[in-house]
Amino acid sequence: MRAEGGGPDHQLVFTDRVIVTLVILRFQLPHAALAVFYGVDRSTITRAVHEIRPLLAARGFAVPGGAGLRLRSLADVFAYAAATGVELRIDGTETQIRRPRANRPGRRAFVSGKRKQNTKKTTVISDDAGRTLWTGAICPGRMHDQTAVKSEGIGDLFVQYPQVRAQVDAGYRGLAKDFPEQVTAPPKKPGKNASSDEVAAWEEARKAQSSRLIPVEHANAEHKQWRPLQRYIGRREYYDQTHQAIACLVSDRTAMR
Structure with missing residues (x-):
């Protein structure tokens, strides 16, 4: 039955x-x-x-060889990275959602400046093998990547754990400026009057940084294999819980690598 x-x-x-x-x-x-x-x-x-x-969604994220250890907060991730020497990869991802009704307060907050769609944005952290360690800082798509993760207190955690290192993309360049010894971001593009040698050096550094971020992009791709994170058609108030539940389930599998 x-x-x-x-x-x-x-x-x-x-x-x-x-x-x-x-x-x-x-x-x-x-x-x-x-x-x-x-x-x-x-x-x-x-x-x-x-x-x-x-x-x-509340189960937390599995870690390799963790013997039941699960990471449930950003503070847990930093403590884990400090204890194990794991270098973090941080990236943001967006999922298209239903457009809020007309004349509803805060409607424009969901319009992503990058995708020109109504989205919700999520921060994803992985290790160098692409294993999901945390997802969170879920916010309307209009919010900047760095603003979202700063709202979770990531600056205080870098101060608390000075040994933790992270690789990020251009959306988190401000973190690299605030914590140059801990956070590595792509270099700024040279100006129009830059020499060919400067441009070549920038291109080489940009490609190297992009390669270092491949693990977290793979982590994002594994989440996006689940249909709700390709385009979410449910009620917006349940999106955060849905994304967290999926990411926690994916971490169970990737922790076995």
Whole structure:
């Protein structure tokens, strides 16, 4: 039996509630479709997802050889990096979401200046093997990458853990300016009057920095294999929880590398 009871409003057993939530996270199927499969009301599927999704999102991120250790905050990531010598890779990613209704306060906050779409932005941190260590600082797409991660107190953590090193892209160049011994960002593009040697040196440094960021780009790509993070069509208030749940699930697999 897949469910308890025999009427249209009976409840799913816990195992099926987990399976339903995983299927929706992976494929973003309509709740009504799964309701037909399980022979229950659509609201039963919705309740199951609302119960299980926050549990998955709160699990934290697995680390290799961690013996059950899970990272649940940015402070945990910095403590882990300081203890193990892991060099962090930090990058931002955006997911298209539904456009807020007209005349709603804060509507423009979701319009990404980069993608020209309504998005939500997430900061992702990985190690040098592309294993997801943390996702967070989730904010409307209009907010700058660096502003989002600074709101999580990353500056204080660099001060607290001076041995931690990080590789970032141009969106976090201000962090590299504030912590030049700890954060490495791409160099600024030379001016129009720069010599050919200066341009060549800049291009070489830019490519080298881009190569060092490949692991976190791979981590982002693994998250984007899950359909809700390709284009999210659910309610915006559940996006943060959805992204966290997916990233935590992905970390379980990547921690085994």
